[in-house]
Amino acid sequence: MKVGFIGLGIMGRPMALNLIEAGHELVVLGGRTGSDALADAGASTRATPRAVAEAVELLITMLPNSPDVEEVVLGENGVIEGAHDGLVVVDASSIAPASARAVHDALAERGVAMLDAPVSGGEPKAVDGTLAFMVGGDAAVFEAVTPLLEVMGASVTHVGAIGAGNITKLANQAIVAVNIAVAAEAMTLAARSGVDPQAVYAAIRGGLAGSTVLDAKVPLMLERRFDPGFRIALHIKDLDNVLDAGHAAASPLPLTAAVREMMTTLAAGGHAGEDHSALLRHYEKLTGEAW
Amino acid sequence: MKVGFIGLGIMGRPMALNLIEAGHELVVLGGRTGSDALADAGASTRATPRAVAEAVELLITMLPNSPDVEEVVLGENGVIEGAHDGLVVVDASSIAPASARAVHDALAERGVAMLDAPVSGGEPKAVDGTLAFMVGGDAAVFEAVTPLLEVMGASVTHVGAIGAGNITKLANQAIVAVNIAVAAEAMTLAARSGVDPQAVYAAIRGGLAGSTVLDAKVPLMLERRFDPGFRIALHIKDLDNVLDAGHAAASPLPLTAAVREMMTTLAAGGHAGEDHSALLRHYEKLTGEAW
Amino acid sequence: MKVGFIGLGIMGRPMALNLIEAGHELVVLGGRTGSDALADAGASTRATPRAVAEAVELLITMLPNSPDVEEVVLGENGVIEGAHDGLVVVDASSIAPASARAVHDALAERGVAMLDAPVSGGEPKAVDGTLAFMVGGDAAVFEAVTPLLEVMGASVTHVGAIGAGNITKLANQAIVAVNIAVAAEAMTLAARSGVDPQAVYAAIRGGLAGSTVLDAKVPLMLERRFDPGFRIALHIKDLDNVLDAGHAAASPLPLTAAVREMMTTLAAGGHAGEDHSALLRHYEKLTGEAW
Amino acid sequence: MKVGFIGLGIMGRPMALNLIEAGHELVVLGGRTGSDALADAGASTRATPRAVAEAVELLITMLPNSPDVEEVVLGENGVIEGAHDGLVVVDASSIAPASARAVHDALAERGVAMLDAPVSGGEPKAVDGTLAFMVGGDAAVFEAVTPLLEVMGASVTHVGAIGAGNITKLANQAIVAVNIAVAAEAMTLAARSGVDPQAVYAAIRGGLAGSTVLDAKVPLMLERRFDPGFRIALHIKDLDNVLDAGHAAASPLPLTAAVREMMTTLAAGGHAGEDHSALLRHYEKLTGEAW
Incomplete structure (x- = not known):
């Protein structure tokens, strides 16, 4: 053709x-x-x-x-x-x-x-x-x-x-962003509680907390390898489209909005060009230390 | 023995x-x-x-x-x-x-x-x-x-x-709770945008948004089958332990705290005995309608 | 002239x-x-x-x-x-x-x-x-x-x-929105704990919790008089400008973003034409009852 | 007597x-x-x-x-x-x-x-x-x-x-905490947008954004004088009591919970002994700079 x-x-x-x-x-x-x-x-x-x-x-x-x-x-x-x-x-x-x-x-x-x-x-x-x-x-x-x-x-x-393709993609991107952020949140809790995040990851990945994000992104967090991958800047673009779509449909998106603001933190630090697994940096800024 | x-x-x-x-x-x-x-x-x-x-x-x-x-x-x-x-x-x-x-x-x-x-x-x-x-x-x-x-x-x-077992379990429970909530948030966006959540689920489950939670809980949301499973009341207990552990370790948990408050909504509605997939109800309350 | x-x-x-x-x-x-x-x-x-x-x-x-x-x-x-x-x-x-x-x-x-x-x-x-x-x-x-x-x-x-006038107005609008929302949150806590919100308002308005918002909006909440005043729809417009300004300046706005999503709830319920004191309705939806 | x-x-x-x-x-x-x-x-x-x-x-x-x-x-x-x-x-x-x-x-x-x-x-x-x-x-x-x-x-x-006195005090403390945090959020937006926070404060304090918190705490933020006053550690104690009361009454507290987690950030940085106006530090950590 x-x-x-x-x-x-x-x-x-x-x-x-x-x-x-x-x-x-x-x-x-x-x-x-x-x-x-x-x-x-x-x-x-x-x-x-x-x-x-x-x-x-x-x-x-x-x-x-x-x-x-x-x-x-x-x-x-x-x-x-x-x-x-x-x-x-x-x-x-x-x-x-x-x-x-x-x-x-x-x-x-x-x-x-x-x-x-x-x-x-x-x-x-x-x-x-x-x-x-x-x-x-x-x-x-x-x-x-x-x-x-x-x-x-x-x-x-x-x-x-028409439009349903992009609605689906936006639903996908909202889930991915929040799943990454909570993985960083939970692994930071483990690290600051004195438990090795690697061990936690290994113990939970086979259970209900398991996800493609967990397997794809936590290893990057553990090695602090934030070269993209999927850049924060692009994920910001997507989440802004998610929020616009939610506002248009009167569909509240509290978790998506919260993670979008975390990405603002990343942008403030000059990390918009890094992989979205760099959401870990948000928690590092809050705690003042790396794992 | x-x-x-x-x-x-x-x-x-x-x-x-x-x-x-x-x-x-x-x-x-x-x-x-x-x-x-x-x-x-x-x-x-x-x-x-x-x-x-x-x-x-x-x-x-x-x-x-x-x-x-x-x-x-x-x-x-x-x-x-x-x-x-x-x-x-x-x-x-x-x-x-x-x-x-x-x-x-x-x-x-x-x-x-x-x-x-x-x-x-x-x-x-x-x-x-x-x-x-x-x-x-x-x-x-x-x-x-x-x-x-x-x-x-x-x-x-x-x-x-000692204690690391429970820290690990708590990290697990934080991830599960937030993964369920954002699945409900994203599927609600789809439904209110006129796209069938079932079709969205089928389209995204194989990609980066895929997770054990998505496969275990979205089908329950689609059928509105909220009999437990794992009861909201127990997940509240776990998230309160997560938050206490975070406070003790000075490890901020903004997403976990947000979802714990969503569970308060569920408790207010008399749904604490239902499965945690009933987090969907939080979004239904906000939008005033079921999918 | x-x-x-x-x-x-x-x-x-x-x-x-x-x-x-x-x-x-x-x-x-x-x-x-x-x-x-x-x-x-x-x-x-x-x-x-x-x-x-x-x-x-x-x-x-x-x-x-x-x-x-x-x-x-x-x-x-x-x-x-x-x-x-x-x-x-x-x-x-x-x-x-x-x-x-x-x-x-x-x-x-x-x-x-x-x-x-x-x-x-x-x-x-x-x-x-x-x-x-x-x-x-x-x-x-x-x-x-x-x-x-x-x-x-x-x-x-x-x-x-140039632009500073509007930045100032946006800072004003962010503070107003969040001050209204937390007033509704705190008064809802009082009501659901069996304490008369009117008595709470009277007891705290002279202290550190006192504000122009408290005096201007809590009485409206107590009487459930939500005719505008300043319409939710206009405040949504302002908060969207606040968020855009924050994103442009890489200045995270977690509380503003959270309240903007509460306003989405109001819009979903057909209340965008009401006064912004109607943020109380967000908490009523969550708890399933009026004070 | x-x-x-x-x-x-x-x-x-x-x-x-x-x-x-x-x-x-x-x-x-x-x-x-x-x-x-x-x-x-x-x-x-x-x-x-x-x-x-x-x-x-x-x-x-x-x-x-x-x-x-x-x-x-x-x-x-x-x-x-x-x-x-x-x-x-x-x-x-x-x-x-x-x-x-x-x-x-x-x-x-x-x-x-x-x-x-x-x-x-x-x-x-x-x-x-x-x-x-x-x-x-x-x-x-x-x-x-x-x-x-x-x-x-x-x-x-x-x-x-009996108990209503403390419910009232907790409502007060929730409002104070969130009012301080959003003041810091809005002033940070101004500063990062190139507008002098002192000028913004002067311009808005007489309007609907005005509050006892604005007058009592923004001047401290402007001078970065965080000696107490009312210590973060005590406000954490109060907010934990607020959250417990909310959970008991099934009254959701999303903004209070968000600010309590900001205070965790402060505790992580060793600032729990400072005045609660030091919530500004949360935004400084996020943006990587002081005003």
Whole structure:
């Protein structure tokens, strides 16, 4: 299939390369980060999102946040100006659900279908083609694009109408943030009570306190290895979207709000570029000591 | 081995029965809840903790909270009055670490060794003999009693000096409580944003947000089945011990404290006897509606 | 002096009328809420912000939030298009400090001075001309406009550079929100402990717990009179600006964030139009009963 | 009147001296802190609380916390052993309401009346005789002892049945703690946003954000003068009693719990002996800098 791909950063580049490897004909924006690598791999380039849209049947976007998606799709020379019969847009970015719905509605007026399809999994799974797609939007469109998404992902789940993909991703990010923070809180209690956090981790990981976060992040805390991984700055962006979504839906988020403020502490200390396991630093600041 | 067992409640009874089944000679308190069942299974009975202690080499206690353990061990006609050469006490209760240390120190003055060895796993694992023991205390004593604990548990982990078992259990309980609460918070966000929580759960459980809590408790929330399981009232007891331990160690516990106050809400509504997955009710009260 | 006034709502109208009464020549936008009342009192009208700006030496804006100020000043036919020598803009709206700075900088490029000068006091003090102005911006400009602001306010305080007025207002709003919430929290504790909140209020108001909030809001709580006053919806707007400012300055706001989420609860219950003393309802939802 | 006074610390000593000055005949415990000063002023001494009780009509206790009151009243050679016709006990300590009720009930069985009458105001007001008494207990007993309490206090308020005095004091302490913390939070926001906290304080103190706490504590924060005043360690004791009372009454205290955990941070840093205005340090730790 002729597939456009806009947004060739740490995540987008390997995703696009996997599509080429699977035999798809890729069209990307020229002269941007990552475009040379794609061109070398056989992608053709265009000068504007509009031109990319005009050249393809399916267009995937993988951008940092809501304003980027709005600019690329709805801005000058944007995707919407390249609207044509049969074009489908799949936005794999993690953005505000309200923004996903607004972009969808604008495209719909021009006869263009859109799904919101954020992913979880990070760079290693983008490279391996084992991401998890959480997809919102029309069921028939979902069915149609699923095979292509399965090239990039190990699981592709339809969770509801447009915006539902990002709501799901935000629920995911709220849980992850709070699970990391309470792991740091509990391990700090152990350490300050004179008990080895490593021993505590080993003793509890098999029980009801066990979690993917515990296994993925506590070892990093124990070694104080806070290179990303998933950067605090990105998690802040996600939690701000979580809080906006909660405010819009009148859904109170006391724990998410508390951990978002802990991340403010991290930002104050210049640690926004570190992995979110660095939430441990919040507790270190409070206690004045490392484990 | 001749083993005493004091505390034949929901957890203690099946644990004691497993010891009998494994060929140990049990001695229990007569005339109490559960003592008839044990007597029927072959246990002998004594009238006081002192008398039980005098009759055995190893004494296991499985009681609700710190004051109960202090009363049984240090009170009138308590275990300590039955102190004799070679007696070892293993307290499997979940209590305040400071209390475990105090009881240990009092016994040590009379030449009696003690371990604190709280468990995780609940009634089904008590019945199956697959509990997880988190054990604090002298390493040689730990080695000596491990085979016996393995009759009742699938894992027996030495985590440090006396009190470390309960510190570990408390870290476990803090993580579990907060993980449940944020699962309810995130699923409520989904529901109020018009996305099916069941679909969200299915989409995220395999990723970084995945956890034993998510798999064990979200299905109960979805079906609103809040029969215990692990009762809010017991989790409140544990979180109060967590907070006391944090205060003693000057280890701040903002998330644990927040969820403990959510449990106050549950208690206010008469739900303290329900499973801790009923933390969902806190969010229902805030939003005025069920999913 | 020839003074423009844009924003003739509940606050702006009485402020503008006070200026006319003091002998100033007013110019307002025609065909809007409040413009007839002003015209009847002697104000002249213009069709656009640009035309108002062209006609006056000093222009006051009193608008709901940042986007409104940006639209009126920087939008099509906005104030900036009416820039002329000697024009001074005083924005009395409560907006995001970053927005105040951005609007200031855009005006400065056109040679127009601007102060941010949000007020506290509410409608009664707007009518009486006894508002408190918190003013940020150039000291010489502040000196020049102070006499005019004193027509509308009992106190006019210079707090720093542009944006400082709104930072000050936000600090004020954070304190007010949290002081109200903890008053509700403490009075709920008294009521549920069987002690008359009225008696508690009377006993503590003269001591260290005393505050303007306690005297202004607890009587409303006691009578459950939640008609505004200052609406929850507006306080939500302010707290969202507080949180944005905190995030921009890497200044953690755990208590403000907690109370903002309580206000989400109020919004969920359809109480956003009530006075902020209705934060009491959060505690009523949690406990399932009124005092 | 013949008055006993037990507890001659920073608060108790000047209170007792004021009674002597007003012409009352004082009886105190000999050989304790403060007893020499009282003896020099004309008080007679006894060896035990029992003996003090036997010698007087009215007995005032002013002790650190619940266990101290329980020991002095109910312990060996305690006040209760000196019970006699007409004896009235007024406990001016700040203790757990449940403890006040328990001590009252034990005394009542021996025919001794008791009021709980904690004070607010600190050492200076104890010296000046201008404390505020919040009194719980029987109305007739309250009427009878009011003149004597008025020797030590500027206000004496009856707030309800036994325990109500301490509930009122706890409500007071919750409000004070949270008001101080949010003042520090808001002033930190100002400072980190480049606005002088002194200017902010001056601009807002006259408005709705104004409070006794703002005027009493922000100046100390501005000068970083954290010598007590009212020590963090004592406020921790009070907040723990607040939380216990809330848990007993199923009254959620999310803000109080959050600030209690901030105080844990202070304790971790060795600042428990400082004035509670040192809550500012919590925000300094989070941001890594002083104003």
